[in-house]
Amino acid sequence: MTEATCITKEKIDALEGIIRRAKKIAVLSHMNPDGDAVGSCAAVASYLSEACGKDVKVVLPNAPGEPLAFITKRIPQDRLLIHAKSPEAAEKAIEDAEAILVLDLNRLERVSSEEAAVRRAKAPKVLIDHHIGPEAEAFGLVFSKTDVSSACELIYQILMEIVGDARKLPPTCAYALMCGMTTDSNNFANSVFPTTLQMASALLEAGVDRDGIVESAFNSYRTNRIRLLGHMLDQRLHVTPEGAAWMILTKEIKERFDYRDGETEGFVNVPLTAKDIRLSIFLTEEDDRFRVSIRSKKGTSARDLAGRFFNGGGHENASGGRLLVPDDLPEKGDVEAYVENALKEYLK
Numbered sequence: 001m002t003e004a005t006c007i008t009k010e011k012i013d014a015l016e017g018i019i020r021r022a023k024k025i026a027v028l029s030h031m032n033p034d035g036d037a038v039g040s041c042a043a044v045a046s047y048l049s050e051a052c053g054k055d056v057k058v059v060l061p062n063a064p065g066e067p068l069a070f071i072t073k074r075i076p077q078d079r080l081l082i083h084a085k086s087p088e089a090a091e092k093a094i095e096d097a098e099a100i101l102v103l104d105l106n107r108l109e110r111v112s113s114e115e116a117a118v119r120r121a122k123a124p125k126v127l128i129d130h131h132i133g134p135e136a137e138a139f140g141l142v143f144s145k146t147d148v149s150s151a152c153e154l155i156y157q158i159l160m161e162i163v164g165d166a167r168k169l170p171p172t173c174a175y176a177l178m179c180g181m182t183t184d185s186n187n188f189a190n191s192v193f194p195t196t197l198q199m200a201s202a203l204l205e206a207g208v209d210r211d212g213i214v215e216s217a218f219n220s221y222r223t224n225r226i227r228l229l230g231h232m233l234d235q236r237l238h239v240t241p242e243g244a245a246w247m248i249l250t251k252e253i254k255e256r257f258d259y260r261d262g263e264t265e266g267f268v269n270v271p272l273t274a275k276d277i278r279l280s281i282f283l284t285e286e287d288d289r290f291r292v293s294i295r296s297k298k299g300t301s302a303r304d305l306a307g308r309f310f311n312g313g314g315h316e317n318a319s320g321g322r323l324l325v326p327d328d329l330p331e332k333g334d335v336e337a338y339v340e341n342a343l344k345e346y347l348k
């Protein structure tokens with residue numbers, strides 16, 4: 001299967017058949033959902049319920065952060081189940097579903113606490129994703145493509161095969177697709193393909209309020225967030241002679257700045273605005289781990305670094321991972337030395 005033939009007529013027919021035969025459909029995405037995850041779920045839920053009359057449940061492992069509320073609120077609240085809040089209802093929705101659509105993730109472990117329920121489920125499972133290395137064996141039908149900006153772009157391409165015209169999409173679906181593409185490409189700063197701009201153009205023509213999305217996604221944070229960013233850049237930024245930058249958001253800083261989930265979105269990109277920096281790492285301290293976000297410029301692989309040193313992966317220039325305590329680090333205090341050594345090793 002080549003990239004170009006990822007969307008074939010046979011697969012579109014198979015997808016339409018799965019949708020036609022199912023009344024109850026579960027739509028899933030990954031832990032710590034980002035704009036593309038929530039946008040994908042909102043778009044697919046809107047299409048399946050409004051255009052196809054299906055009984056749809058969106059199931060997410062944990063709640064999207066407040067900065068993504070402009071997308072999350074497009075999912076009717078009685079259709080949205082958060083596993084961390086109501087595990088039984090979330091698992092029942094997966095169990096009862098007659099089709100399961102999994103979006104914006106390549107390996108099923110990324111649905112985290114729901115993984116066992118999904119693996120157990122007998123319903124046909126469909127994966128739609130844009131990361132390399134999909135766990136194809138866990139799904140009956142796989143749409144996987146990496147030459148797109150986002151899962152939302154791939155979903156858009158699939159929907160165009162089905163409905164033929166962006167103006168025929170339910171408005172919520174069109175809006176959510178634009179949201180996921182805009183956030184995953186960081187407002188057209190990365191992973192932009194000719195098809196990305198074609199999609200944007202068609203959705204704009206269909207009436208999507210892109211200015212409103214940009215305002216909601218990038219200019220609607222609390223003032224606290226810019227103070228926190230200022231503190232991180234001024235007091236917490238390390239720069240190595242090899243051109244790597246890294247910072248750690250500790251629990252102590254989180255408390256001091258009244259940090260809320262999602263508010264450091266985009267921080268990892270800031271060091272890359274310096275000419276001499278080619279790699280940026282942002283770590284966030286959590287209970288038993290550090291969450292790791294990595295970005296790089298062309299020629300340096302964020303994915304390799306994530307895979308070799310941070311139990312992660314993702315895209316060539318945008319990856320993530322984690323360091324578990326005590327599995328990877330005996331104590332939390334060892335994190336700085338670990339990052340320094342990893343960078344020395346990786347960039348030598």
Ligand SMILES: [Mn+2]
Nearest residue numbers: 036104151184
């Ligand atoms: Mn994505």
